[in-house]
């Protein structure tokens with residue numbers, strides 16, 4: 001298996017069957033909701049004014065915008081202690097367990113790779129026993145390195161349109177699904193662009209993925 005540049009990952013052995021590459025934050029683990037709780041625990045507040053973190057975080061007491069370097073520090077602390085905060089997205093574990101009967105599943109997370117260990121443990125504790133790649137490099141080249149020229153169907157699930165479009169550019173035959181757990185921020189999200197299906201939850205995603213596999217097998 002080809003190595004993904006600038007990534008830390010588990011052993012990757014793909015079978016001769018479809019592949020589902022799946023983001024983690026906001027897709028299989030809640031991110032926005034627990035991060036907001038973490039912020040308020042630390043004297044800050046996340047306001048849903050626009051589709052970003054920086055600029056939307058304020059000091060609870062003073063009401064002033066939290067400086068960018070402090071936001072970055074808080075994010076780093078959150079990822080360090082993510083196992084105390086992050087919970088699974090509804091139905092993600094059940095849907096992926098059913099789909100894993102038909103397809104290989106690989107997690108591709110943009111989280112800084114040095115938090116890989118704590119995330120790996122957290123995922124496994126919730127039944128997400130699929131290999132994980134942690135990289136801050138663009139996702140399109142990573143999916144290409146993983147899937148290459150294999151003839152099998154490939155699916156990519158993510159909440160961020162830049163990631164979806166990166167995969168669309170590098171592996172154009174991919175079924176692209178835009179899934180975001182947090183409803184407030186989902187409502188503020190930019191349109192994911194051409195060639196991407198927006199799904200409301202994992203039940204919806206599972207239906208589209210199963211239909212895609214059926215159509216590809218015909």
Ligand SMILES: [Mg+2]
Pocket residue numbers: 023024025026027158159160
């Ligand atoms: Mg995400």
